[in-house]
Amino acid sequence: MEYRPLIAILIPAFVSILVLFSGRRPNIREAWTLSGSLLLFFIVLSLNYHVVENGPIRIDLFDLLEGVRFGFRIDGVGLVFATTSSSLWILVSLYSIGYMRSLHEHAQTRYYACFAVAIAGAVGIAFSGNLVTFFLFYELLTLSTYPLVAHEESPEAISAGHKYLAYLLGGGLFFLLGILLTYGLTRTTDFNPAGIFKLVPVAVHHKIFPIIFFCFLLGFVKAAWIPFHSWLPSAMVAPTPVSALLHAVAVVKAGVFGMIRIVCYIFGIDAVQMLGIGWILAGIAAFTVITANLYAIGQINLKRMLAYSTINQLSFILLGTAVLTPMAITGSILHIAFHGYMKITLFLCAGAITVIAGKKEIREIQGVGRVMPLTMSAFVIGALGMCGAPPAAGFISKWHIALGSIQSGYWIFLMIIFMGSLLDVVYFFPVIRTAFFEKIPVDEIPFKDVEKKVPLVIQPETRVETQKPIYLFMIIPILLTAIFSIVLCLFPNLFLIYELTQTAVDEIFGG
């Protein structure tokens, strides 16, 4: 039996325990996190090679319920998600050190421990072999991120945390209902590239299938489709690395990943096409793409704007899934990974601007590009990726989704993709313009050392971002994610992501 997937899930779980016990010594605590994340990443990489060569791995441990085992299925889609989460965990951990220490955040031990548990949840979700196992890790992810969202412990943060829980656990109930209905029909919940509903005569139960689909759709409110999105912008009160976790590493990705699992591995492409369910999903996704962009245009807070941008990008993934052509699904799966790298760049930049320059709102960041050139250049790369422009990775995935919609013959999808990407330009480019080309107002002293609360008189040309060694913990991960965003455009097969996607698409459409 293959033990590596189990080890991969257990590593972050152990890290969280070690972190809890070394709370008194911050350096050792962070060392656990970093070494754990590196180890996890290498194990996932080795699994990538294994799966590309030998095909999916199945592991069944013991019975959870009749016909439902505590089982794992390590395949292309899952590994793309796991690779994204585990590689970004390394970078976010590095960044967290800089961010949390610069701000002297309280309860850092709890933060690192919960973060590790959330990663365990994400890897578990990626490797789950059936819906019940998936649900188990899905709930683990929700519960472990709650203390992170409410980390500030201010009334605002706690109410955001409550909103988060209410939406996600409430959605979880619908997910559970969907699983129960599925299990009731088929007596199995195992993921199968051909779908499991073909075991049931579709015509007999055709009324129940849309209900099941809606249950799953409501279950995956983690995908933040409108009108069930408002938990995500509210959760922006959390520290920036937590936002990165929510938006890029684990949480929302778990939602769209779940939708891909449902469409391709539970319903199966054929059943979805036959039942016409794809149109429901496509309608919701298209509506969300446009609406989220309109919301984003109206935001004044940088992080909130990014949150709406995430909602929009997630719906691109949903749209790509709903189109049901091989190219589009390739694009969707790729976008899970690529969007992760690009969005994390943007969030880390926003966090660095907050910590180093003390700015949170878009109109305040005039001239930031001159004092933090590295950060803002990384931001530009991320923004390009969001708009789907080369040389950022977003180009590749959006290209595939667009090709896929042409393949399907429904040009309306292509229209929506173009519209969405154009609107992305509308709100990202003003930020870049403000940061690089607008003058710093002379009458106010531009930058404060947030830590000491003392105004610093600095020349606009001074680079504040490399002023302190601790800041490097933030700048280096930002540069790395930005570089990855470009490298992934030139070499989409980095970490075998493209080949994994191909194996997944082959098994979905071949079977």
Add this chain to the structure above:
Amino acid sequence: MNSAQPPFVVMMVIIPLLTSFLIPILGHWRKDWCFPLVPGAVLISLLCALRTMVALYREGPVRYFFGGWYPPWGIIYEIDYLNGFISVLICFLFLLSAVSSKKSIEKELPFKEVPFYALFLLLFTGLLGIVLTGDIFNLYVFLEVASLTAYALIAMGKGDAMYSSFRYLIMGTVGASLYLLGVGYIYIATGSLNMGDLSRLLPDLFQSKAVLIGFAFVLLGLALKMALFPMHIWLPDAYAAAPSAVSAVIGPIMTKVMVYVLIRMLFTVFGFGYADKIINATGLMTWFGTAAIVFGSLSALTQNDFKKMLGYILVAEIGYIVGGIGVANTDAVTGALFHLLNDALMIASMFLTAMMVNYQAGDQNVDPFIGLFKKMPLTAVILTIGALAIIGVPPTCGFFSKWYLLMGGIRAGEWGFVAALLMSTLINVALFFRILDKAVFIHSRSPGSGSLEFGGGSEVKEAPWSMMIPGITLAAAILSAGIFNQTIIHNIIRFALPLEFQ
């Protein structure tokens, strides 16, 4: 013939009964000798219960004929899978609470240890007797033994415990009387009190009005005793007013035993077909169960007191089980029986944490739950595991019983019941995260960040080991009952189901 009878069956009840009489005598001279007898007696019962289970696996149902008199004249103890596993459960929970009660009783009821332990063992005897007996009148006798001791134990508490206990006494007595009245009707109609005998005699009399009225009275009496909505009003007050050690044992077990009697009456005595097909009492039970879930959960939301909140949660949980039995298909009844076990574990862990928190921080003016993770980390972990189980998060046991109940509800098309279950899950989230929030997030509540001054003094320490070990055991039991649920269901619960569902 007597020599061939398995002695361990009767020892289960006799040993605690005799010990409970020994304690006041011994306590007259040496108070400190009383305590070790209590866990000792319960442990012997537990071993006997396990031995009975072994015999049950090897040879099938275990019977003990009192005085060598055979039914239908004599009293018989008959142990099958249903009461076998419930008797193990009762012994297990009583053992844990006997161990954990010592310190709490010393603090809350000084100088009353001796009567407490005597009553405690008597309650244990009564509950075990109810579960083991195969005679419906003998069951009534044990019911009164257990109830009377429970009234006395609850009345030992502070504040309005007397009043709550009195109210419980009135309602409990009405319930017991109704049960007795029902037994009378059945006796008139059949001339027998033995359960096995009745199950043979009753099917011919199903058209009789006397049997119907007897059935109705028994059901009504039991509903009062198990606090099924809308006959639950005595429960939250009584359990909240009771001393911590008392509610820790009465809370999880008392109502469950009443549910057991209901199941026994439905499954064995009348046969499930009677309740389900002939008079459709099960439909009514589903509705009352659903109403109990909705009402219990919503009322729990309005409570500020932790123990009172638990009381209302218990009302809702009774609704789960009764509703599950009412849905009447294999999945739902499996879920109900499994939930009986899980709920006992969950509620026990909750009342135990209430006891621990009360013992360590109860005499302070502020909310003892604030900053619990800093002050009493292990207690907080036990609280969290129990809370997650009540909410129904996998892999705790609460998820799996809920899964079976929901599955049963869906298969039977009882959508009201399904919706109520899902809704109560969400309400439980609100209930417990209100407490867990206080336990985790102290930053905003304390002016000097990180310090516990505002949250009730950092001098509060972790609970003593005598409470911690039972707590950890319960938390481990909750998790393992969840992970190994298939083992439990396939080896015990499946055999405890009535024949038409196996």
